[in-house]
Amino acid sequence: MFWVNNxxxxxxxxxxxxxxxxxxxxxxLGIFKKKSQKISSSLILxxxxxWVLGNILELGFVNFxxxxxxxxxxxxxREIVIxxxxxxxxYFIGYKKWLSKRNIAIVTAIPSxxxxxxxxxxxxxxxxxxxxxxxxxxAPVLIENIGPLYWLDIxxxxxxxxxxxxxxxxxxxxxxYAYRWQFxxxxxxxxxxxxxxxxxxxxxxxxxxxxxxxxxxxISMTLxxxxxxxxxxxxIVPIARSIVFDSISDGVLVLDANDNILDSNRFxxxxxxxxxxxxxxxxxKKLMPDLDSLIEKFNIDKQSGISYKIKxxxxxxxxxxxxNPRRIKIGKVVVLRDITIRKKNEDKIKYxxxxxxxTQLFNRAFFEEELKRLxxxxxLPLSIVLLDIDGLRKINENYGYKNGDNSLIRLSKIxxxxxxxxxxxxxxxxxxxxxxxxxxxxxxxxNIIKRLKKACKKNDGHKINFSISIGSSTKNTVSQNIxxxxxxxxxxxxxxxxxxxxxxxxxxxxxxxxALLERDYETEEHVARMKKYSLVLGRELELAxxxxxxxxxxxxxxxIGKISIPDNIIFKPGKLNxxxxxxxxxxxxxxxxxxxxxxxxxxxxxxxxxxxxxxxxKGYPRGLKNVGISIIxxxxxxxxxxxxxxxDRPYRKALSKEExxxxxxxxxxxxxxxxxxxxxxxxxxxxxxxxxxxTA
Numbered sequence: 001m002f003w004v005n006n007x008x009x010x011x012x013x014x015x016x017x018x019x020x021x022x023x024x025x026x027x028x029l030g031i032f033k034k035k036s037q038k039i040s041s042s043l044i045l046x047x048x049x050x051w052v053l054g055n056i057l058e059l060g061f062v063n064f065x066x067x068x069x070x071x072x073x074x075x076x077x078r079e080i081v082i083x084x085x086x087x088x089x090x091y092f093i094g095y096k097k098w099l100s101k102r103n104i105a106i107v108t109a110i111p112s113x114x115x116x117x118x119x120x121x122x123x124x125x126x127x128x129x130x131x132x133x134x135x136x137x138x139a140p141v142l143i144e145n146i147g148p149l150y151w152l153d154i155x156x157x158x159x160x161x162x163x164x165x166x167x168x169x170x171x172x173x174x175x176x177y178a179y180r181w182q183f184x185x186x187x188x189x190x191x192x193x194x195x196x197x198x199x200x201x202x203x204x205x206x207x208x209x210x211x212x213x214x215x216x217x218x219i220s221m222t223l224x225x226x227x228x229x230x231x232x233x234x235x236i237v238p239i240a241r242s243i244v245f246d247s248i249s250d251g252v253l254v255l256d257a258n259d260n261i262l263d264s265n266r267f268x269x270x271x272x273x274x275x276x277x278x279x280x281x282x283x284x285k286k287l288m289p290d291l292d293s294l295i296e297k298f299n300i301d302k303q304s305g306i307s308y309k310i311k312x313x314x315x316x317x318x319x320x321x322x323x324n325p326r327r328i329k330i331g332k333v334v335v336l337r338d339i340t341i342r343k344k345n346e347d348k349i350k351y352x353x354x355x356x357x358x359t360q361l362f363n364r365a366f367f368e369e370e371l372k373r374l375x376x377x378x379x380l381p382l383s384i385v386l387l388d389i390d391g392l393r394k395i396n397e398n399y400g401y402k403n404g405d406n407s408l409i410r411l412s413k414i415x416x417x418x419x420x421x422x423x424x425x426x427x428x429x430x431x432x433x434x435x436x437x438x439x440x441x442x443x444x445x446x447n448i449i450k451r452l453k454k455a456c457k458k459n460d461g462h463k464i465n466f467s468i469s470i471g472s473s474t475k476n477t478v479s480q481n482i483x484x485x486x487x488x489x490x491x492x493x494x495x496x497x498x499x500x501x502x503x504x505x506x507x508x509x510x511x512x513x514x515a516l517l518e519r520d521y522e523t524e525e526h527v528a529r530m531k532k533y534s535l536v537l538g539r540e541l542e543l544a545x546x547x548x549x550x551x552x553x554x555x556x557x558x559x560i561g562k563i564s565i566p567d568n569i570i571f572k573p574g575k576l577n578x579x580x581x582x583x584x585x586x587x588x589x590x591x592x593x594x595x596x597x598x599x600x601x602x603x604x605x606x607x608x609x610x611x612x613x614x615x616x617x618k619g620y621p622r623g624l625k626n627v628g629i630s631i632i633x634x635x636x637x638x639x640x641x642x643x644x645x646x647x648d649r650p651y652r653k654a655l656s657k658e659e660x661x662x663x664x665x666x667x668x669x670x671x672x673x674x675x676x677x678x679x680x681x682x683x684x685x686x687x688x689x690x691x692x693x694x695t696a
Contacts, residue, residue: 043084048217051077058142067142068131075118079111081217082157089164093171114153158197165190189220251336259284259292314343356427358405359412367426367434374438375482383437383445384489387470392431407466418452442474446545469496492546494600530555533639536689537680551632554607558636561591585620588612607632614671634673638680657684
């Protein structure tokens, strides 16, 4: 129960202090504008409230154990006050960058540990060795016998206050003369706090029932409130406000060292649509956060030519530092000049310089600039797609240049529909288009290309249809040369042209195909089946588009080397002798040399050379085995054998599908890749090689 007599007077005094704290809490929330200052100042006062309340309850209760628990509550308030006081002044004197999450965690670590030790003291007695009661007048007062770790907490609190005091002194030295009276006040506050903490450390107890530190903090906060309520913007940095200043057609802001607005002209009032009374004295970050971030980014002596946009208007920003006679920075002058008309004209010129006037797509210059910008590690994988309209010259000659232009415009619209917003689509030549796809894998690129091909096949009522040739390549590692990637995409595009009968380049394949048919007993039907079977299997294996193009070419020309073998060997009805067989076995190498000397066929040269290699390494001409043989060669080896077995030959009748499957299984793992045989035979068994249901 509570006691009476003189202790009631003491308790009444502390209740008054409690009421003052609550009143100050309400006032502080009205004075401090920044969220960080509001939170930290509120925590200081809440900590004082907890501290004082714990002190009152400790004095009020007679029970010994209850008094101990109330002393714990006082320690909770103490730690809150010390940490919050530190954070508040760090923010207030302009060192907020120091308060990273890591630094705050470090500052709060020791108080948190101390609180844990205080509340568990009865188990280890590291903070307080023991407690005792001493009668003060008629009331028992709790006396704490200090343990070893208590001094660590005291030292930490003392060091934090000393650290803040040193920062205030440092700021005082650098500050403009008009600020100094404030910092002298802050310094005096901290000297008082230090003296009170020193008295606490020295165990000077004139009034043993009083907690001196929270009272000192409350008095200090009172003084701080009075200082801040007295501060006026005009008293910090006197600014001459004249007709000239307000009539300037540019916006002018004068900022202090913490980027608070000290002064502004009428242009800024109109721009922000606020009266001057609501602008001056406010943090720039609150009114114009984007501009504040921009100023922090260019925190140097002088900066001009920075572009800033607000309310659909563009401004050129000039930032200059304000210094006192001792060359110490005390603020900034920010000038905003309206350049909206100039900016729009510049944007129009820039648009014209980077866009194709016919298709409104980007032009080659922009394509090359973006390629440099996007050719970085964080944009990998980086895919390039090149395409052009097949036979645009014939469209121009037969239907007129206007229709040719319409075809280009129509294709540009299709490209915009099929590709993504982040992709760079450009017309880089007369009928050639280039697309840069950042952060796009070869699989995703392949899916986009399929969508594009499907869109181009739609007529939609157009009088003139066109086809396109497409090539793509992907950069996956930093070490790859982007120019090589472009050349590969161009090569793949030209290779695609080879497969198009309408293409000029397609005549190369057609002429070689005719020469091969004339020099072998193979038929056009055999070539068609080879292409069909290989593409069905290739798509089942989910090969990329450029690999499917290679596969289709290889299916057509894998035996091109046979055109150099004498007729008497090619058309011999019986079995070949050893010498003749050696000559025939040279056709992969001959075909390889033919393909290597024809740029359009160079990508399948290796496939031609290795299409007679065996999985177990007993093939020819190199004796390669397993995955050392290219996948398109392994596919062609199986397809060629299957079609040969299921077709009539001069020396035997065709085998049934079941017999052919049995033969493939028999040589699986020897001549053929076992996984590919398994996949291919499954396609046969499921009747998925039906020519009528296949579209190349």
